[in-house]
Amino acid sequence: MTTQFSKKQTILLLLTIFAVAINMRPAITSIGPMLDTIRDDLALTNAQVSLLTALPVFCMGLFASLAPVLNRKIGLTWSMLLMLIIIGGMTVLRGFYSTFAALLVSAILIGIGIAVIGPLLSAMIKQFFPDRATSVIGVYTFGMGAGATLGAGLTAVFFKWTGSYPFALGIWALLVLLGIFFCAISLRGNVRLKQRETPAASSAARISPWKQKKAWLFLVFFGLQASSFFCVITWVVPIATDSGMSLVAASGVLSLMTGIQIVLNLIFPIVYERIPKRKLWLLFFLTMGLISIGLLSTGNWTLMWISAIFMSLPLAGLFPITLLFPLDATETAEDTNAWTAMMQTGGYIMAGFVPLIIALVYDVTGNHAYTLWIFAALFICMIVLTFLVGEREQRVG
Numbered sequence: 001m002t003t004q005f006s007k008k009q010t011i012l013l014l015l016t017i018f019a020v021a022i023n024m025r026p027a028i029t030s031i032g033p034m035l036d037t038i039r040d041d042l043a044l045t046n047a048q049v050s051l052l053t054a055l056p057v058f059c060m061g062l063f064a065s066l067a068p069v070l071n072r073k074i075g076l077t078w079s080m081l082l083m084l085i086i087i088g089g090m091t092v093l094r095g096f097y098s099t100f101a102a103l104l105v106s107a108i109l110i111g112i113g114i115a116v117i118g119p120l121l122s123a124m125i126k127q128f129f130p131d132r133a134t135s136v137i138g139v140y141t142f143g144m145g146a147g148a149t150l151g152a153g154l155t156a157v158f159f160k161w162t163g164s165y166p167f168a169l170g171i172w173a174l175l176v177l178l179g180i181f182f183c184a185i186s187l188r189g190n191v192r193l194k195q196r197e198t199p200a201a202s203s204a205a206r207i208s209p210w211k212q213k214k215a216w217l218f219l220v221f222f223g224l225q226a227s228s229f230f231c232v233i234t235w236v237v238p239i240a241t242d243s244g245m246s247l248v249a250a251s252g253v254l255s256l257m258t259g260i261q262i263v264l265n266l267i268f269p270i271v272y273e274r275i276p277k278r279k280l281w282l283l284f285f286l287t288m289g290l291i292s293i294g295l296l297s298t299g300n301w302t303l304m305w306i307s308a309i310f311m312s313l314p315l316a317g318l319f320p321i322t323l324l325f326p327l328d329a330t331e332t333a334e335d336t337n338a339w340t341a342m343m344q345t346g347g348y349i350m351a352g353f354v355p356l357i358i359a360l361v362y363d364v365t366g367n368h369a370y371t372l373w374i375f376a377a378l379f380i381c382m383i384v385l386t387f388l389v390g391e392r393e394q395r396v397g
Contacts (some may be wrong), residue, residue: 012186013128014139019182020080020117021143026151026172027091027110028056029258032234033156033251034165036241041165042100050359052107053234054352057226059111060118061348064341067119071337077187079120081180083113088176095170115348119340122323127333134324138269141320145258145265147175152233153255156247209326209342218325221385222343223350225318228289228378231371232257232311234355236296239368243299257308257315264316272321281317282386289314289379297372314379322347325389354378 031038031052039049070079090106090113121140129136151172158168209215236257240250272281288310295307326339354374361370 009186012182014136016179016182016186017121017125017136017139018143018146019179020084020121021140022147022150023084023087023175023179024114024117024144025148026175027087027094027106027114027169028053028230029148029151029233030155030169030172032152032254033237033247034159034168035234035238036247037159037165038103041098044100046359046363047356048100050234050356052103053230054356054359055104055107056111056114057230057348057355058352059108059348060115061345061350061352063112063115064119064344064348066112067116067123067341068334068337070116071120071123076120076124077183079116080183080187083116084176084179084183086110087113088173088180091173091176092170095166095173098166115344118344119337122326122340123333123337126327126330126336133327134269134273136269137320137323137327138266141265141269141316141323142262144319145262145316148233149255149258149262150175152258153251156251160248209339214329215339215342217385217389218322218329218339218343219346220350221382221389222322222325222347224378224382224385225314225322226347226351227354228375228382229315229319230351231355231358231375231378232315235358235368235371236311239296239371240304242368243301243304245301245304249301253304253308256305257312260309260312261316264312265320268317269320269324272324278321278389279386281321282389283383285314285317286379286383286386290376293372293375293379296375297369318382 035049038044038052039046042049067079070082074082087110090109093102093106122137125133125136125140155168158171159165162168233254236254237247237250240253241247245253275281292307292310292314295303295310298304322343323340326336326343330336330339358371358374361374362368
């Protein structure tokens with residue numbers, strides 16, 4: 001870790017990263033188990049109800065570029081707190097208003113909150129932990145994995161206990177209090193990410209990432225992996241229930257998948273430091289994903305449980321590698337913020353389309369075989385792109 005912090009300050013910062021990151025997925029992953037319930041209660045089509053997961057992802061792309069702007073205007077501390085309050089407020093709204101309009105509004109604003117927090121967390125890691133960024137990314141992805149697992153696994157349980165899907169969706173606002181608490185005690189004052197102060201930084205770093213080929217490769221790869229994540233999280237439960245599983249059992253398959261992912265989210269970034277073979281890791285994860293899709297396609301319940309184990313590997317491994325792309329290619333926290341914002345802007349816009357396409361196809365065909373073919377296409381495209389991205393990038397400059 002960096003030597004500018006005491007041990008207590010370092011622990012507080014790590015806890016803050018975890019506490020903020022844990023709020024970046026429950027509002028999205030909690031929708032998947034309730035997809036059919038919401039659709040039937042509000043008399044919606046599959047395409048309409050899938051907007052509740054597609055819109056946050058669109059917004060995570062469209063508004064990611066707000067992160068550098070807000071950092072300059074109001075600083076890191078207030079930006080984090082404001083976005084957490086938005087996420088918490090909109091999650092509470094879901095608990096009291098179960099109309100389609102209220103769910104759509106909450107989906108949009110939650111997406112904006114997540115959009116801003118993502119690049120800020122990456123840049124914060126770059127600034128506060130420049131020598132151990134790869135390991136600290138593990139804390140970030142561990143928090144996101146924990147949030148995703150809780151939302152995916154416990155929402156159906158809360159619904160079974162209470163019979164109220166608004167309550168099952170709104171309960172996740174409690175996690176926001178954790179994020180606000182740690183932000184308030186560890187990011188005291190108007191903390192800002194460092195700006196470039198002298199012309200000593202490389203000329204390449206001053207070039208907008210939108211004008212650099214590698215940044216575009218990162219964007220497309222990030223979009224494909226984000227698409228695969230949100231498609232799996234959204235549609236695995238409906239695929240399992242279509243095979244005859246109960247809602248709780250199908251949610252259990254998703255919980256197993258994301259539960260293993262939590263542990264691996266913490267382990268993989270540490271392993272990446274010791275074995276920094278990016279292409280090897282990417283090909284391994286993508287192959288495991290294709291095997292998982294093959295097992296899901298059988299409709300056999302035992303094999304579907306086994307598929308969850310295989311799919312947990314790409315879910316856990318791909319995201320932290322893509323987060324490392326901008327950290328490897330930049331020198332300052334400001335540049336990391338800009339590259340990450342670009343990558344997530346385009347990537348999440350891509351990722352917003354694919355679950356919606358799946359919903360439209362399913363509305364027309366009523367057959368999840370096409371859903372699985374779309375899953376497979378995403379993984380195959382990432383395999384091709386792996387050879388273009390290549391091994392770990394040398395720093396710009």
